[in-house]
Amino acid sequence: MQAASMLDQALTRLDEAARHLDLDADVLEKLKYPRETTKVRLMIRMDDGSRKSFMAWRCRYDDTRGPTKGGIRFHPDSTMEEVETLAFWMTFKCAVMNLPYGGGKGAVQVDSRTLSKAELERLSRAYVQAFSKIIGPDRDIPAPDVYTNSMVMGWMADEYASIVGEATPAVITGKPIALGGSLGRDDATARGGYYLVQRLAGTLGLEPGARVAIQGFGNAGQHIARLLAADGYSIVAVSDSRGAIHCSSGIDVDRLIAAKGQGSVTNLAGADGISSIPADELVSVDCELLVPAALEDMIHERNAGSVKARVVLELANGPITPEADEILAAKSIIVLPDILANAGGVTVSYFEWVQNRQGYYWPVEDVHARLKSTMEREGDATWALAQEKGITLRSAAYVHALSRLAGAIEAHGTQQFFTS
Ligand SMILES: NC(=O)C1=CN([C@@H]2O[C@H](COP(=O)(O)OP(=O)(O)OC[C@H]3O[C@@H](n4cnc5c(N)ncnc54)[C@H](O)[C@@H]3O)[C@@H](O)[C@H]2O)C=CC1
Numbered sequence: 119m120q121a122a123s124m125l126d127q128a129l130t131r132l133d134e135a136a137r138h139l140d141l142d143a144d145v146l147e148k149l150k151y152p153r154e155t156t157k158v159r160l161m162i163r164m165d166d167g168s169r170k171s172f173m174a175w176r177c178r179y180d181d182t183r184g185p186t187k188g189g190i191r192f193h194p195d196s197t198m199e200e201v202e203t204l205a206f207w208m209t210f211k212c213a214v215m216n217l218p219y220g221g222g223k224g225a226v227q228v229d230s231r232t233l234s235k236a237e238l239e240r241l242s243r244a245y246v247q248a249f250s251k252i253i254g255p256d257r258d259i260p261a262p263d264v265y266t267n268s269m270v271m272g273w274m275a276d277e278y279a280s281i282v283g284e285a286t287p288a289v290i291t292g293k294p295i296a297l298g299g300s301l302g303r304d305d306a307t308a309r310g311g312y313y314l315v316q317r318l319a320g321t322l323g324l325e326p327g328a329r330v331a332i333q334g335f336g337n338a339g340q341h342i343a344r345l346l347a348a349d350g351y352s353i354v355a356v357s358d359s360r361g362a363i364h365c366s367s368g369i370d371v372d373r374l375i376a377a378k379g380q381g382s383v384t385n386l387a388g389a390d391g392i393s394s395i396p397a398d399e400l401v402s403v404d405c406e407l408l409v410p411a412a413l414e415d416m417i418h419e420r421n422a423g424s425v426k427a428r429v430v431l432e433l434a435n436g437p438i439t440p441e442a443d444e445i446l447a448a449k450s451i452i453v454l455p456d457i458l459a460n461a462g463g464v465t466v467s468y469f470e471w472v473q474n475r476q477g478y479y480w481p482v483e484d485v486h487a488r489l490k491s492t493m494e495r496e497g498d499a500t501w502a503l504a505q506e507k508g509i510t511l512r513s514a515a516y517v518h519a520l521s522r523l524a525g526a527i528e529a530h531g532t533q534q535f536f537t538s
């Protein structure tokens with residue numbers, strides 16, 4: 119039997135959610151396929167004068183609830199199917215949070231760590247040149263994702279302004295503050311997850327002093343470590359693409375961030391009771407809270423049985439396969455699902471887009487307060503739905519999102535061929 123593709127696996131969540139709602143068949147037909155995916159080969163000049171090409175994609179999965187929204191990933195293993203799956207998740211994430219957006223995503227197949235800064239800038243600008251007719255502040259709004267950051271978004275916004283002949287900051291979010299970025303976007307993904315944990319901590323049996331293992335130590339991983347440690351949680355294990363480290367008495371977060379700044383958290387192995395462990399053992403570490411903050415499919419049917427945490431906070435997109443989900447549920451492990459738990463990033467991206475359009479910028483306290491109340495509102499609604507229907511939080515988040523998507527699809531009318 120052929121293994122289910124990544125998008126097929128993701129679509130099982132849609133089928134499962136649909137069982138809990140009385141939906142018109144049109145709704146599922148519309149959400150089962152990406153609306154459009156554009157593929158381009160980007161060609162850039164390297165510093166040595168040679169030319170090199172890179173595959174790139176942008177998917178607009180569904181725009182029923184508004185312009186499509188989602189990050190751009192630079193990763194050597196990116197594929198079109200991964201981009202479409204990530205765009206599907208964005209569609210549901212924006213609906214869970216009630217943001218006026220559909221879902222999109224983009225990627226370039228590149229190991230950006232091998233590029234010089236000038237080459238990276240040329241690649242980022244080439245992406246915008248290639249996709250300038252696809253993106254736009256009312257059409258499709260990119261943002262950072264794995265191995266992209268505010269510097270890349272700044273170059274992209276600048277390139278877009280050159281193409282259209284006017285500053286258009288709302289075309290891209292996650293920009294540097296100097297170019298119209300929002301205060302609070304840098305740590306928003308982790309902060310949203312942190313607010314959710316804070317809200318549910320009592321119910322989940324988590325309290326300061328609880329042990330945390332974090333897989334991936336980039337934007338999402340570093341900020342969640344900092345926020346939880348400041349509340350008294352103990353960070354006992356961390357990994358990045360080079361390996362994993364463990365210390366049962368906890369690892370100082372400033373040291374972790376400094377080590378990562380110099381290449382990898384694994385540089386701390388051997389110091390002060392910190393030991394190196396095989397990267398795939400990170401998910402099995404003895405802890406109360408496991409935070410996958412790296413890539414998809416990291417917890418699967420072969421390692422899910424070894425998870426010891428009581429709660430999993432999915433800051434990464436799609437870190438748990440559907441098979442692993444069942445294993446975790448059977449062990450009564452609570453999963454705070456990606457489309458809710460990591461939605462702080464896109465929520466503050468929305469705030470950035472609003473500020474760009476208003477030309478009025480909010481203090482960071484306002485950003486935090488609005489993010490907190492949005493996470494609590496949608497977190498509470500998801501929790502209540504899970505209790506009412508006796509389903510997992512992931513299923514409840516999909517049901518919550520799907521009912522909003524269905525309402526919008528039906529409101530658009532039944533005879534339409536094409537939206538924007
Ligand atoms: N940046 C954002 O605003 C958002 C990010 N996410 C998701 O969070 C996850 C992480 O994204 P970012 O932190 O932004 O990326 P990043 O590029 O800042 O960091 C990625 C981290 O993952 C590590 N990593 C890569 N392969 C790994 C592996 N096999 N094992 C362990 N660690 C590995 C890297 O070393 C790096 O520390 C992704 O799934 C992303 O889609 C979700 C919502 C928003």
Ligand SMILES: O=C(O)CCC(=O)C(=O)O
Binds near residue numbers: 189211
């Ligand atoms: O900030 C955004 O617009 C999207 C972030 C993103 O790509 C994600 O939530 O996976």
